Amino acid sequence: MSSGKFLTYIASHLNRDEAEISSIVASCSFKNVKKGSYLLQANEHCNHGFFVETGLLRQYSIDKKGKEHTISFVPEDWFVTDRDSVFFNRPSKYFIQAQEDSQVVLIDQNYEKLMSEKIPNFAEFNNRLLHNHISQLQERIDLLLGATAKERYLHFIKMYPDILLRVPQTMVASYLGITPEGLSRVRKDLALKNFKK
Amino acid sequence: MSSGKFLTYIASHLNRDEAEISSIVASCSFKNVKKGSYLLQANEHCNHGFFVETGLLRQYSIDKKGKEHTISFVPEDWFVTDRDSVFFNRPSKYFIQAQEDSQVVLIDQNYEKLMSEKIPNFAEFNNRLLHNHISQLQERIDLLLGATAKERYLHFIKMYPDILLRVPQTMVASYLGITPEGLSRVRKDLALKNFKK
DNA sequence: ATAGTTTCTTAACATAGATCAATGCACAAC
């Protein structure tokens, strides 16, 4: 099975040629997952990272009141894991589910160690990933604290126009922290405003 | 000027003795800041980390509508910086202000590099800090998405009982994402409930 | 095509929390 994208991704971000990386990547496994199936479920220990070659994943939690909260959408060429669970070896609070039929690379828990030992600039690259993650989480907090539902929706459209078309609105709503009905209202409102101008 | 706490903190977390660390720590500078003065302001580039020896700092942003959002409170023995600004060399969106007269250690931007070169297990320690930060941000998102004002307040009390007593309620409110009036009502409500039982 | 899900929209009503405005406390300055 081909690992085109993942190999290319890693090699280019580490400034190495693919040959040099391929032995390490070879230690990762591949998986085809059907829409609706799970790569991780709450209370399990997460011991992989997941790189999406094709398809789309969704990471979400279910709170005490039984409501779903979408943490992230993960399309091709993106990576997802529960860093909290992996790093601290705690049970995960999250589900990672295939939103479309997908092909993913399973990256083993000790991949980071392996890479750090073999590839000098891996640590720096991984550091960049962590900092990106922090930036993105912080921005989301800022939006939740300071922006209305409509503003958050507009921000989402701008950031992830492609995702918008690939998932049901009910899931976008659960990402934004509003109900599907709420989102429907926001959309109607925007449509009216644009029409009137 | 003494750097007691910071030196102890670093040495113990890196499993080194203080003598070994002290030359590096010596390259950091110290600052006494008066209540109300700023260590960082929005639009500046953040090029330090700040370790609080004594006192209390607050990190906050001001949104387009002019509202303050408290990002974090930073008491003795804690560390704060704007990782986004430092790492990506972008102007900061945040203010870091002394909430009480404080004594802080200024940790230079290239401290990480310096430490990584000299102390083998520094990278691992720093990694842990980053992961802790991510966990904490993610938890806050979960709360903002799924918990009511009252629940968030109760969670705050449990996590930071000491902070609660040291800052005006209006700032706690801005941390929780509600108005001071809103917080006042939550507190009244809780007081009544506890009284009735 | 038909029936069965799932998603989306709409409307009426309910509610948490915001806003506005007034009052009462503290505690600091003089």
Add this chain to the structure above:
DNA sequence: GTTGTGCATTGATCTATGTTAAGAAACTAT
């Protein structure tokens, strides 16, 4: 002491968003 200045509380009202319920539309599977 008196006079400020910031902080907390309270009440009245307002608004964004949630809830419930129903029907329309889209998509799936037989």
